[in-house]
Amino acid sequence: MELEKQAYDFIKQCQLYKAQTNVLVACSGGIDSMVLLDYLVAQKQRLNLTSVAAVHVNHMLRGKESDEDAAFVEAYCEARGIQLFLKAIPIPALVAKEQGNVEAIARRERYRFFEEVMHKEHFATLSLAHHADDQIENVIMALAKGLQQGTQGMPVRRALGNAELVRPFLSSTRQQIENYAAKHQLVYREDSTNNSDEYVRNRLRHHVVPLLRAENPNIAEAVRVFTEQRQQDEAYFQMMAQQVYDEIVILRENNLIDVDVKRFQLQPVALQRRIIQLLLKYLYKDRTIIQSYTLLNRVLDIAKSNVGNELLTLPEGYQIRRNYDKFVIEMAVKTQAEAFSANIQLNEWLTVPNQMRVCVRLISNDLFVENAQTYYANRSDLGQLLQIRTKKDGDRMRPLGMSGTKKVSRIFIDAKIPDTARETWPLLVNEHGDILAVIGLRMSTSFSKTRRATDDVAVMIAPTTYNV
Template sequence: MSFELKVKTFIEEEQLLQQGDHLLIAVSGGIDSMALLHYFIQTQEHWNIQVEAVHVDHMLRGEASAEDRAFVQKYCDANDVYLHAKEIPIPTILAQENGNTQLICRRERYQFFKEVLQKTNANKLVTAHHADDQLESVLMALTKNATMNSMQGIRPQRIFGGKSLIRPFLTVTKSEIGEYLLRKGLDYREDASNSKDTYVRNRFRHHVVPLLEAENPRVTEQVTHFTKQLQEDDTFLMTLAQDVFSQIIIRNNENTYRMEIEAFQLVPLALQRRLILILLNYLYKDSNTIQSYALLTSILKLCDTTAGYAEIHLPEDFLAVRRYGNLTIQKKEPLEGLASPEKQVISTANGWTTLTNGERLRVVNLHDLSSELLTDTAQLFYFNASKLHLPFYVRARRDGDRMLLKGMDQPKRLSRLFIDEKIPLNERNSWPLLISQSDEVVAVIGVRMGIFFSTTPQPNDDTVLIVD
């Protein structure tokens, strides 16, 4: 099958184009993107589409980068294609952020692509990813982050900036693209950095892929079929998972989700993974975070049982908590009416902490307790630090909060405790609670202390909380 027919068939099978589409083609000047631009210039009447181009000069290779832009501009002028071009000072951004060069280049490049899409009539961004890129992506995912999502590789199309991003060359190899360009007598620019092993993808391209091709010259084609099947299977399973998600996961707000673990456990494991993936897509924008195998596994493990309390800290200040048979994922945010986050932490190293209600708290080792720390109004509460893992912190009441009190077999709901202690209704939601590192309420400051504290030192007590 000829190059042109393979691309045409792929576009039709994946429904990448519709009559009247306005394409914005990303062109670096390299072999792949020049072939992409040429293909659509030659076939725009057949597809009944409009074509524009977009180019980014990352300013990383000095004069060579500027020459790339001039080369693309000349070709576009000769073929009556409008070019949107921009210089982005990546070296300056790198100096400020000290980040990964490739990631920053990609972020800035795609941000410009998005801006151009939004200010023009273009409805689809087109990139020149091909079958070799697909193979490399799967191999990289396999060695780094082999999740069900990452192993599907590059998709033919996805939503981008409220519009579409399509990849019509995913079915053809780089050698086929080179042959097409040679047959058409077209020139291109070679990026010298492509020959270096500095980047992970280049190392796979130069060393791993040739070994696989020596074993099976059609390995790229095999992987293309493999990813297509995975994508089709996953699309079906994700449709099922979306239905289940709406049934068992409750969204309280954009930063809080809750579900009953027993209901989650009744779902097949394949759908459990996808339920978590859907949830992560709501919480995060970064694809590396969403596709993290460690993150997926840790949340699944948290749902292995309904018994006891457990929590895991997630990226971007989210917290996943298992409590009373429920899993809650929420943003850790300071609540109105309490001290700022940096003053909430209470440990032996922090000295005095003053709460908004005027109370002062301090934790000291028992052997460091001295009369200089005490006033006539100070109250002392002794405890064993191995049972109450420090540091403590202070927050306001949340729905469902309970505290275990001496003489009781079950924790008491704080809503009931506030009623029993005659705390004014308007003060209950901002009353300071002392919280252990495991997010357990251990004291209602100025009202009741939990089971772990005593007013006289017990044999194993080694630490004291001073309330003044």
Template sequence: MLEAKVASFLNHHSFEIKNKKMVVGVSGGPDSMALLHYLGGQKEKNKLSIVVAHVDHMFRGQESFEDAMFVKNYCEQKDIPFEMARINVPEIIEQTKKNSQVASRQARYGFFEEIMDKYGYNYLALGHHGDDQVETILMRMTRGSSGAARAGIPFLRPFGNGFIFRPFLSLTKEELADYCQKQSLIPRIDPSNKKNIYSRNRFRKEVLPFLKAENQHVHEHFQRFSEDIQNDEILLQELTVQRMNKVMKMSEDNKVTIDIIPFLEVPIPLQRRGIQLILNYLYKVIPVSLSALHIDHVLSLIRHHHPSGTLDLPNGLKVIRSYSLLSFQFEVIEAFPYSFKLSGPGMIELPSGSRIRLDVIDDIENFDIDGDYALFPTDRVKLPIEIRSRKTGDRIKPKGMSGTKKLKDIFIDSKVPIQDRNTWPVITDKNGSILWLPGIKKSIFEGFNHSTSQYILLTYYK
């Protein structure tokens, strides 16, 4: 039954699994174990190449490690290559203050991409199912998402150098649990899935049962809704780009200006998507607090009879109307260049309020660190150390890479907000060689060296 439904779903999407090379993300739970078992059963028939990737997020100590060993043992029995990573997500959360689910997802997907690159495989198979789809769509609509975000989980989407695909979106969680039982699979159960502190779990336990009581095939209708939204969005996005190209007056890294008069001639559905395109371009990473309500406010500013006005959007983005022009730009905070020098042990406080400390140490085995640090052999660094703001043309020789890289590109890759780049500390030695971008990138000069016993320790307190 499951095999037939999956085959029909894949056929509906014109997706052929034959001869595919894929990484399978497996947690050890019912959904991913059902997926692994299903794909494993297709290996010979469809000449699949499979490698399993598992991430221990280290939230549950020995219990989560046992999940990893469970998946590993299954793979050994089935002669399937197995890769795992233990990533200390609680520590990442402590350092970055990220939401636990966001931090976990980023760690997990980062590892999946590494394994895809390692094996040269261009597909990642994940076990999301129809119930997940219903929950996701409801959560996003409740949160105020707009456009393609309302479509929930796509069957196929670009990822890294390949694609993610989800063959189980036509199935329910109950069907997967039944499949596990019939195949004598005894998956691991993560107790956090039952906690009501997560909004998804509340939708799962309180909303989904009501919908299923009304219609046991509700997941099929939500999947159809998802696909309709995605198809509509592809066309609408193409039309939006065409029309917005005619109303754009100016576009820079941190500023976009449009002409209001031709913008008002654009159909309203494309107006909303045009504003969203601008926000996607400027933010790089969309703030969680940004919602459809903000787009409504921008449209109100455009349609208002008053010739001028401003809006404050999340993360310092300003929308400014001046007669027939509307500008989106990050709030400009004047940043003055600075430069401080340290010829020996000491501490410097920077204009941003962060601090840099220099220590000279002889015993690298027993030094204590209470901040972000970099360690340099004294024979590779010429004092004094200079802590300064960035300069045009600055380049660093990144650790683990050959050649140099522009600081501008590193800031972009690291998603450092535009307004922070001119105040970010750049640390150089007497020769002007960039040693370290605290919190972002270390140079080739950093690290242990057996030819010396004395080191310069730089610590960054943000």
């Protein structure tokens, strides 16, 4: 089936566009988004759309290539009279300032601009060009990593602020998109990294998906049905969990929460997990926190335990007190900070103070962990024994990007870290006492943000509230 019919039938089946809708298309300049833009412009009258415009973000991550992508999209839209909203965002500068994850920061800034444009220009719908093969890859990656949430795949539609995000190509294959581009002689930009097997997604695309398609030529439709059913099942479980949550959870002032343990323990495990997720989402509603599998299980264990009294420390100053028939989530009483010290074991995550986790891992091609800061080094430059400890008077380090040394206390001051947090802030040191990192703030000159030929280990830093 050709893309024109496949996409049109899917759009109508899912009722993705209301009549007289203003549609904004996220356009990177690659084949998928260029085909989507061309398709929606061509089908505007048939779909009864008021207008179709494009939005492009130059992340400034690939230097000249990024600028050429932006210029290409701008020239294409100008030649065809398509309204374009274009913005260059210095993602490298933001990453350096925040010491955060490149992909996460780029996504945050991109969607912030999308929502800004939609609000100011009154667009009801943002259209993305994700297709059926993208969905297959996402599900396989989630299965490989054991991420249950990811097996639901990407939704066909979801809320985006006061507007909506839709994926009209989610039932169309990459081959159908390529055929459309060839048929209509569309020009598009090629990402130089797409052919490399260095990345997990590319390896799946080049080797795994073709094998699945050979076994089942209709694999795209099979995965579409699978993810749709997973999303429907999850919606039902969430509804049931919310009902029980409302019955057994009492929300008090100052984020104090009482939970009826006996009634909680009567629920199926599937609902127990989701009730805990609702609790954590309520507690951290003003934070961009993703609940981790480890944190979820720790809370679940104390809720299911038959021990009379227990205490569990949560991120950001909260704690759970288990008192026989109920447990209470509350702010922990502040006490004088105690020194922290722990050895780092290779390839194992270590939870450290200030709601972070650290892992020193031998380099492999599967290193990427979303929302984790990753730095590369040669193991011989780090030392034989790595340890996490809290600060001592007189601590100094050689920060990455500087030629000399700097007091750790000055690093805290520059980062505006509160005095109370400095006392428990984790430092990465070796057996010689050299400070290799102020975790989450600065790394030493032993590290690089990009992998060098001699690098054989990577240090990853992630929030404790993220499933790694």
